[in-house]
Amino acid sequence: MEKSKLLKLVKKNGSPLFIVDHEIIKQNYRRFQKALPRVQAYYAVKANSDPAIIKTLFNEGSSFDVASYNEFIEVYSLIDKWRERKKEFFIWDKIIFSNTIKDRDTLRKINKYGPLVTFDNPQEVLKIKENCKNAGLILRLKVPDSGSQVEMASKFGAEPGDASSLIKKTFDLGLKVEGLSFHVGSQCTNFENYISALSITSEIFHEARKKGYELDIIDIGGGFPALYDSNVPRFEKLAEILNKEFDRFFPEETEIIAEPGRYMVATSSTLVSEIIGKARRDNKIFYHINDGVYHTFSGVVFDHWIPNFHSFKGGKKEICAVVGQTCDSFDKISLAENLPGNLVIGDYLYTENIGAYSTASSTKFNGFEGAKILHINN
């Protein structure tokens, strides 16, 4: 967005201001679906669960990946008034609970909807059997995630060598494994991860089918890289690889789904923050702003996100620190930003591509509410 427009918005609405451009979300969704015609996108609500974003993607025809009962209800609220059968079909066809570990209470509450849920271990199968026997199951596999911004394999996924016995055990208990899933790690720029994951998945998929287990869904998870800068490989290049691998590995009738989170929303949002203090510490300028790592910059901690700062004013640039407004010394957003040294209290900074894993994990630490959210083009 143009600087002059950002300034106008922040002067009108106050700071910190988190501006979500829904036109970009719509474009990202359409670009994803166009490049991957065999895939249905289930937006991973965790990336940014703002109801307005869910609504925009719902109107685009997106399906949804939810991690909790509350996220499920956020999506459900859009179809609450529909006829029962239409609702049932939507939930079965367009929602997946992708959290491999679900508490018993959640399972009991969602049982009546007959949802699609993921799992990766025998205890979870027993828990699902006892508390959510109407569910369809997707077995999540452990796959390589090296080079991704956020790795997943150390916490999630069944060892491929255990998959066969887990599938058998699940069917023996009277439950149905509908398919297989994986996640190659978030912001995956090492496309080899997807190739290895699809190869591992296809082997297990075909072996299970040979044994008579009718799996028919492949869920390729998230990880699709957002274009944070020009070094990020283009999504279309990944899509080309994926389309070839799909055709090589899976029959036409196999349903292929994905759970993109970051890709859909990261580039949609810009944060405008305000300099509320300026100090020279150890000969470096520290700009104290009215946001921080406990708030919109939470991704710096939880998402290994590298922030960016730009000023509206010109001036001789030097390496400055940008730190948050809380009393905690941990609240340092960046110790090396190339910014003009002549900025003063009351000047604004802006941060681009901050739509994913930012407001989603913001807290109210120290009594600060977090940024005001402004939706445009929705």
Ligand SMILES: Cc1ncc(COP(=O)(O)O)c(C=O)c1O
């Ligand atoms: C199971 C699952 N699916 C999808 C996602 C979304 O991943 P991304 O934002 O990399 O697309 C995540 C992120 O944590 C996840 O845990």
